Amino acid sequence: MLHEILLSLSGHPSPLLSSPTTTSTTAPSPLAPPERALLASLARLSELHIHLLAATAHIATSHPSVICRAVAAAIDDIHLAAFRRKVLQVERTILCHDAALVGAYQIVPLTAVVAEFEGWARRLEWLAGVVRSMGAGKEGGGCCCTGAAVVDLLRGELQTGYRDVEAAAGSLVAVAEAAWLKQVAAWVLYGRVPSFGEGDFFVRRETGEGGDGGGGEEYACESGLLPSFITPSTAASMLFIGRSLNQIRAKSVGDYSLRGNDHLSTQLTRLAELQHPIDSATFSRTITDIRHFLSRTTLQRLLPLHRVLEILQLLRDFFLLGRGEFAMALTQQADERIRGRWRRAENLAYEKRNGLGNVTVKEGEVAAVFARTWAAMGSMQSEHAEEDEGVExxxxxxxxTMAKPGAATPTTPVAPEGGLTAIAATPFRNLLFSVPVVLTLQIPSPFDLFLSQLDLQTYTAINSYLLSLRRAHLRLTDLWKITPLRRHHPAPPTAPYGGTRGGREKVRLLRQRHTARSNVLRNAWAAASAAIFFLGEVEGYLQTEVVAGLSDGFHLWLTTGDDEQRHGDASKKTGLRTPEGNPSPPKPNNTTYDADGDIWLAEGGPGSASSSTQHAPQQQTQTHPHDPQSLATAHRLYLRTLVHRLLLSHPSFTDPLYELLxxxxxxxxxxxxxxAVWAAADLETDVGVVDAFVDLEKEERDVREEIRGVEGRVKRGIEGLVGELRRLEGSGDLVRGKAGEGGEGDGGEEWDGVVVVRESGEYVPRRVGGVDRLLMKLDFGSWFGRGRGELGGEEDHGEF
Known part of the structure; x- marks a missing residue:
C-alpha cells in the first residue's frame, strides 16, 4: 500500500487514493474509513500534482504568451520537480529502514508519511491558482491571460504571510520578468518586435502613410500589455528607443555614417544586472541611460539641433502666423475664389436654376488657392536678392486640404498627472472657405521622432483659430477701401456747366445723397470700428503676449538648456552670464523684480555680469543638447501651455467668438x-440703366434692415466676450498651470493646484499672458452705456 501511495503522489492515478464516488460500489475498499480520512490530504496532493502536470504541459506548448509559457515551464521544472524529489526522498527513507519513518517490526506509520508532506498542500494549491489564472478565458471563449497580467499577479503574491508561498512567488517572478526583459531587450537594443508572442508585446505595429521612415510602418504603445511597475514616461522612452532604431535602420541604407549601431548590444548587461523583482525606479533609470547612450552616439547625427530649430521656426511662422504676409495672402486668395464662384453662380442663375450648386468649393480649388498664395508671397519677396529658405x-x-467630416478634436496629452487638455470643438476651420479646411504638414523623417500627429493636429487647430481672427480683422479693414462709400463730397462740375443753376442743383443732389447714405451706414461704421478695435487688441494679446513669449522661451531652452525667466532670476542676484557667454537678456514685461534687487548689477557695475566672464566657458561646456524624447516631452508641454493661454481650451469663450466672427x-x-445696390441705383438714376429683374428700393430696405440687426448682434457679441474674459480672469481659470510656482531652484510647477517638482534643466513654460492686461485695453468705459443718439447722430440710428 505504501508503494501505491508513493506512486500516486508521483503523478500516476491510483484507485487507492481516489474518492469513493469514483470507485466501484461493489468492489471492497482496501482502506478502512479511519485510514481513508488520514490519507485524504495525500489524495488531495495527488490530484493537484496530476492536474498541474497536465495544465502546465498544455500551457507551455500552446499558450500565445511567451511569459505564460515560461512560468508554466518553471512551475513544472522547479516546484513540481521539487515535490517529486520529496516523494523519492520519502521512498528512499523507507527502503533504507530509516528510523525517522520505519519503526519496530518494520512498521511504517501512515501518520509519519502524511507528516512528511505537511506544507506542500498550501504551495500546490497556490500553484493551481496561478495556473488557473494563466488559462482563464480560454474555456469561455475570451482572451487568454497576458504576460503583463501574470507578472502583476505574481508580484502581488509576494505580499503574503506564508514564507513558502513568498519564495515560490519570488522564483516565478524572476522567470516571468526575465522572459519579459528578453522581449524588451529585442526592442530597445535592436528595434525589433518579437517574432513569437508579438500579440502579447506592448508595442503594436501599425501600417502608416509613410511617416515613420520604416517602410511605411508606425508603432504604438498599448498600455494594457505593460506590467504595472512600468511608468508612462518609461513606456514612452521604450517606444521612442525602438522607433529611433527603426529610423536608423531605414536611414542606414543610404547613409553609411549611421551604420554600425551594434554597439547598443553593450547595454544588454545593464538589463541583465537588474534584480528581481524589478524596481520601478531602477528600471526607469536603466531605460533612461540606454536612451541617453543612443542619443549621444547616433541620434545627434540623425537629428541635429539646427534641423530641429528649422522645423520649429516653420511651425511658428506658418501655423502660428509669425509671418503676417502668409495669413494676408491666404485670406485674400480665398476671398477672391469665393467671390468668383458667387459671380459665376449669379450669371448661371438666369439660365440654370441649379446655379447655386456651383458655389461648393472642391478640393482642387483649395489646392489652387494655396498655390496662388505661394505665388503672392513670392511677389512680395521678389525685391530681396536672396531666396527665403523658410518659404521654400x-x-x-x-x-x-479639406478636413474629413469625422475628424476628432485633438487633445494635448502633456499634463504631469497624465491628464488631457481638450481643445474646444468650435469649428473655426469653416470660416476660410465656408467648408472645413485645415493647414497640415507632411512630417518628414526624422522629425517624427519628436513631432507626432497629435502635435500636428494641435497646431492645425491653433492655426484655424488664429487665422479666423486675422481674416475677420482684414475683411473689416478692407471696408475702408470701398471708395464710393468713404469718398469726400463730390466737387462741382467743371465750367461752364458748373456755374449754371442745373450744375449747382446736381452738386446739391449728389451731396444730399451722400449725406443720407453716410447717415445710413453711420452705425455700421461704428460697429465695424468697435469690432476692429476688439479684434486688434485680442490678436495683439495672443500674438505678442502668448505666442511670442512662449515661443521665445522654448527656443531659448533649446539653445541654452534653461528658460529666460529662471536664468534671469539667478543672474540678477549672482551676476552670472548665460551659457552662451552673453549677459542675461532682459526680463519680459510680465516679470517683476524683487524689492531688494540691485539695478547696478544689471547695469554692469562692480560685481555684475562683466566680472564673471571667466565662468561662461565652463557653463557652456556643461550645456548638453537635448535628446529627442526630452525634446518631444517639452514640445508637448509647450503646446499644452500654448493652447491653455490662447483660451482655445475654453468653449465658453471660443463659441461666442465664433458667433461674433x-x-x-x-x-x-x-x-x-x-x-452694389447703391451703385445700380446711381446707374438707373444718373445714366438710365434699368434692371427690370431687380426692385432696388425693396432690396435696399431689406439690406438696411438686416444691417441694423447685425449691428446689434455684433455689439452684443463684443459685450458678451468681454464679460466672459472678466469671468475667466475673476474665476482664476487662467491662473492654473503656472510655471515656476515652486521656487527658483527646485523647478517647482503648479498644475491645477498640484505642485510638481521638476528636474534641473527640464523645460518649464514661461508665465506669459494676463487677461487683466487685455481687459484694461478692452475697457470701453461707458461706451456701451451711453444714451441713444450720442454716437449714432440720429435717434433712429443710436444703437452704438
Missing part, C-alpha cells in the same frame, strides 16, 4: 451688397 521648405511640406462676415457681406 514650407512650400514643400505644407498642404491646405460669423456676424462680422455677415456685416461685411451686407455692406458690400448695399454698395
Amino acid at each position: 521648405l514650407a512650400r514643400d511640406l505644407l498642404r491646405l 460669423v456676424q462680422i462676415d455677415h456685416l461685411v457681406a451686407l455692406v458690400h451688397r448695399l454698395q
Whole structure:
C-alpha cells in the first residue's frame, strides 16, 4: 500500500487514493474509513500534482504568451520537480529502514508519511491558482491571460504571510520578468518586435502613410500589455528607443555614417544586472541611460539641433502666423475664389436654376488657392536678392486640404498627472472657405521622432483659430477701401456747366445723397470700428503676449538648456552670464523684480555680469543638447501651455467668438451688397440703366434692415466676450498651470493646484499672458452705456 501511495503522489492515478464516488460500489475498499480520512490530504496532493502536470504541459506548448509559457515551464521544472524529489526522498527513507519513518517490526506509520508532506498542500494549491489564472478565458471563449497580467499577479503574491508561498512567488517572478526583459531587450537594443508572442508585446505595429521612415510602418504603445511597475514616461522612452532604431535602420541604407549601431548590444548587461523583482525606479533609470547612450552616439547625427530649430521656426511662422504676409495672402486668395464662384453662380442663375450648386468649393480649388498664395508671397519677396529658405521648405511640406467630416478634436496629452487638455470643438476651420479646411504638414523623417500627429493636429487647430481672427480683422479693414462709400463730397462740375443753376442743383443732389447714405451706414461704421478695435487688441494679446513669449522661451531652452525667466532670476542676484557667454537678456514685461534687487548689477557695475566672464566657458561646456524624447516631452508641454493661454481650451469663450466672427462676415457681406445696390441705383438714376429683374428700393430696405440687426448682434457679441474674459480672469481659470510656482531652484510647477517638482534643466513654460492686461485695453468705459443718439447722430440710428 505504501508503494501505491508513493506512486500516486508521483503523478500516476491510483484507485487507492481516489474518492469513493469514483470507485466501484461493489468492489471492497482496501482502506478502512479511519485510514481513508488520514490519507485524504495525500489524495488531495495527488490530484493537484496530476492536474498541474497536465495544465502546465498544455500551457507551455500552446499558450500565445511567451511569459505564460515560461512560468508554466518553471512551475513544472522547479516546484513540481521539487515535490517529486520529496516523494523519492520519502521512498528512499523507507527502503533504507530509516528510523525517522520505519519503526519496530518494520512498521511504517501512515501518520509519519502524511507528516512528511505537511506544507506542500498550501504551495500546490497556490500553484493551481496561478495556473488557473494563466488559462482563464480560454474555456469561455475570451482572451487568454497576458504576460503583463501574470507578472502583476505574481508580484502581488509576494505580499503574503506564508514564507513558502513568498519564495515560490519570488522564483516565478524572476522567470516571468526575465522572459519579459528578453522581449524588451529585442526592442530597445535592436528595434525589433518579437517574432513569437508579438500579440502579447506592448508595442503594436501599425501600417502608416509613410511617416515613420520604416517602410511605411508606425508603432504604438498599448498600455494594457505593460506590467504595472512600468511608468508612462518609461513606456514612452521604450517606444521612442525602438522607433529611433527603426529610423536608423531605414536611414542606414543610404547613409553609411549611421551604420554600425551594434554597439547598443553593450547595454544588454545593464538589463541583465537588474534584480528581481524589478524596481520601478531602477528600471526607469536603466531605460533612461540606454536612451541617453543612443542619443549621444547616433541620434545627434540623425537629428541635429539646427534641423530641429528649422522645423520649429516653420511651425511658428506658418501655423502660428509669425509671418503676417502668409495669413494676408491666404485670406485674400480665398476671398477672391469665393467671390468668383458667387459671380459665376449669379450669371448661371438666369439660365440654370441649379446655379447655386456651383458655389461648393472642391478640393482642387483649395489646392489652387494655396498655390496662388505661394505665388503672392513670392511677389512680395521678389525685391530681396536672396531666396527665403523658410518659404521654400514650407512650400514643400505644407498642404491646405479639406478636413474629413469625422475628424476628432485633438487633445494635448502633456499634463504631469497624465491628464488631457481638450481643445474646444468650435469649428473655426469653416470660416476660410465656408467648408472645413485645415493647414497640415507632411512630417518628414526624422522629425517624427519628436513631432507626432497629435502635435500636428494641435497646431492645425491653433492655426484655424488664429487665422479666423486675422481674416475677420482684414475683411473689416478692407471696408475702408470701398471708395464710393468713404469718398469726400463730390466737387462741382467743371465750367461752364458748373456755374449754371442745373450744375449747382446736381452738386446739391449728389451731396444730399451722400449725406443720407453716410447717415445710413453711420452705425455700421461704428460697429465695424468697435469690432476692429476688439479684434486688434485680442490678436495683439495672443500674438505678442502668448505666442511670442512662449515661443521665445522654448527656443531659448533649446539653445541654452534653461528658460529666460529662471536664468534671469539667478543672474540678477549672482551676476552670472548665460551659457552662451552673453549677459542675461532682459526680463519680459510680465516679470517683476524683487524689492531688494540691485539695478547696478544689471547695469554692469562692480560685481555684475562683466566680472564673471571667466565662468561662461565652463557653463557652456556643461550645456548638453537635448535628446529627442526630452525634446518631444517639452514640445508637448509647450503646446499644452500654448493652447491653455490662447483660451482655445475654453468653449465658453471660443463659441461666442465664433458667433461674433460669423456676424462680422455677415456685416461685411451686407455692406458690400448695399454698395452694389447703391451703385445700380446711381446707374438707373444718373445714366438710365434699368434692371427690370431687380426692385432696388425693396432690396435696399431689406439690406438696411438686416444691417441694423447685425449691428446689434455684433455689439452684443463684443459685450458678451468681454464679460466672459472678466469671468475667466475673476474665476482664476487662467491662473492654473503656472510655471515656476515652486521656487527658483527646485523647478517647482503648479498644475491645477498640484505642485510638481521638476528636474534641473527640464523645460518649464514661461508665465506669459494676463487677461487683466487685455481687459484694461478692452475697457470701453461707458461706451456701451451711453444714451441713444450720442454716437449714432440720429435717434433712429443710436444703437452704438
